[in-house]
Amino acid sequence: MEVTVIISVVILLALGALFMIPKSQNKGKSKGTDSGAGMTSRSFTKEEISKHNTRKDCWIIIKDKVYDVTPYVEEHPGGDAILNNAGGDSTEGFFGFVTSYIASYTS
Numbered sequence: 417m418e419v420t421v422i423i424s425v426v427i428l429l430a431l432g433a434l435f436m437i438p439k440s441q442n443k444g445k446s447k448g449t450d451s452g453a454g455m456t457s458r459s460f461t462k463e464e465i466s467k468h469n470t471r472k473d474c475w476i477i478i479k480d481k482v483y484d485v486t487p488y489v490e491e492h493p494g495g496d497a498i499l500n501n502a503g504g505d506s507t508e509g510f511f512g513f514v515t516s517y518i519a520s521y522t523s
Contacts, residue, residue, distance in 0.1 A: 460482050462504075465477060465482055465503055465504070466503040466504060467503065468484070468502070468503050469499075469502040469503030469504070470499075470502065471489050471490075471499065472486065473486055474486045474489050474498070474499065474502045474503075475502070475503060476498070476501055476502060476503075476504070476505075476506040476510075477504065477505040477506060477507065478505075478506055478507050478510050479507055485498060497509075
């Protein structure tokens with residue numbers, strides 16, 4: 417009985433660890449922000465960001481932070497909608513639906 421409990425706990429811990437490990441080292445990572453994990457802060461001009469506007473190299477701005485979303489382009493549930501603001505500010509597109517939904521729900 418005791419061994420079964422110990423084995424169950426070990427298996428649950430192993431499964432929990434699998435969900436904590438990221439699938440991709442770059443997926444959704446913010447460009448140029450200091451996360452405290454050795455990354456240094458870097459600034460980009462809008463001109464620099466605008467060059468990253470293709471399916472193979474896609475950066476977006478959300479709330480004044482730059483994100484390389486290239487690995488996510490093919491997985492985006494809205495299809496190519498993520499490319500509408502590639503290389504530019506996607507804050508309104510990212511929060512637009514949620515904000516309008518909350519506004520209509522509360523009024």
